[in-house]
Amino acid sequence: MDDKPLRIVYCTPALYMAGGVERVLTLKANYFAEHDGYDITIILTEGKDKALFYPLSDKIKVINLDINFEELWNCSFARKIYVYLKKQRIYRKRLTAELMRIRPDITISLLRREINFLTSIHDGSKKIGELHVNRNNYRNFEVENSNVFKNIFAKFWMKSLVSHLKHLDCFVVLTEEDKSAWSELNNVVSIPNPLAFDIDEVSPLTNKRIIAVGRYVYQKGFDLLLQAWSKVEKQMPDWSLAIYGMGDRSAYKKLMEDLKIDTNRCHLCGPTDDIKHEYLNSSLFVFSSRFEGFGMVLIEAMACGLPVISFDCPCGPKDIVRHMENGILVPSGSIEKLAESMRMLMSDEIMRHNMSSCALVDVHRFQMDEIAERWRRLFEKAVSEE
Structure with a gap:
């Protein structure tokens, strides 16, 4: 790599919730912006007027495309299909425009709706996917409500997902256990989540x-x-x-x-x-x-x-x-x-x-220093490969 700071774009739905994915993304983005001087942009689709839950470095740019996929929650099944396809077209158009403008070195998808088209955007960036759940439960979080239709759809969705993941430059999962579940892929790497705070205080274990x-x-x-x-x-x-x-x-x-x-x-x-x-x-x-x-x-x-x-x-x-x-x-x-x-x-x-x-x-x-070094090596390897 040359001396120019690495330019990275993260794609994720929102940062206004107190979720684990939001917390980890914020933690890593802050670290790379502050410690490595990376040029970080986070592109969102939801929560246009909502405050970020976790603090974000002033060095990080946030772009909200205001797609509002959350509107789908209130749609009937028939209308949901129409609204989804319409919003997906808008999302693809707006995200493509932003990536062509930013020209990042690396674009990272947290495997939401952009994974369906991300690798077809020719902005010159290496494309990386991050999965924060395990394979068996991806897109099937409320498994207690599963039925035959949902199971058939889940199999169709997984087949489609795997075809998109094959075209990524790298696909990152959190555990070796989950890495072994993606046997169809040869681009899988496991990197665990980092600890969110320093190890500087210890419970005395006196409060029962x-x-x-x-x-x-x-x-x-x-x-x-x-x-x-x-x-x-x-x-x-x-x-x-x-x-x-x-x-x-x-x-x-x-x-x-x-x-x-x-x-x-x-x-x-x-x-x-x-x-x-x-x-x-x-x-x-x-x-x-x-x-x-x-x-x-x-x-x-x-x-x-x-x-x-x-x-x-x-x-x-x-x-x-x-x-x-x-x-x-x-x-x-x-x-x-x-x-x-x-x-x-x-x-x-x-x-x-x-x-x-x-x-x-x-x-x-x-600890963050240990996990960041693994990501750093992955980034350097990705941008050095033709």
Whole structure:
């Protein structure tokens, strides 16, 4: 590469939500703009008049194409097809115009609607795709509502997606486990998400509180966690449980009523802009997801010195948690085993401290400097190839 700063464009729907994808993108973009001097532009399609949730460096340019695909949520099925095709044409035209104007060295898609046409835009940039979920659950997040039609469509969608991914210069997934799932492709690289904060404070593990973090959706398995908690709360009267995240909590409150869970010791909290503070005021982290792309909250909790208990779900936990060393891996979906593991760690202070020490050592491989170097090598390799 010459001395000119690398010019990178990220394509993603929005940055006004407190989601994991938004957080990771903001973190990486800020780092590359501030530490490497990269010329970063983020192109959005949604939330034209909404404030960004996570702070963004003044050195980063944000362009909102104002496509508003979110309008599709309120359309009937028949109208949805018409509106989608119309908006997709507008998106393709506007994104093409911006890329031809910017002439980036690298364009990165977070595998949303632009993946259908990105590689046909001849702006001279290398095209990279980033997947933040795992293959089995891409475009099928609400799997509890799956039906025959959705399953047929999902297979059609995956076949189409693979054909587009083959034309990318590189396709980045988060785990080695998910990399192995894309056997049709020879351009797949795994790079995990980076830790969102420095490892500078550690929980003393004195506050007998379990913490869980994530959106209140089926994927995160908080219904399973509450069922496990109901099996241990009476045996551990000095412990409490706190869940933090966005979303509708009404179904979980109803489940707590049905399970007769003590609301003074089990708290369904909203999102917080200082999740690190909450980790530091806890002594144990539980990860109850049915599936994941990575499980960033696992490494955040470990960076604060928390021992972790996690379902061994696809994908992420087995890349992060070393069973009975820095945490405990539980058979995916097993409420009984989850409750048993919670009970074991809640009652064994020495084990909690030993796992905490291991977690603090292991989590260094996810620090931003380490992850950024892997991305840097990928960028340099991509732009050097004809």
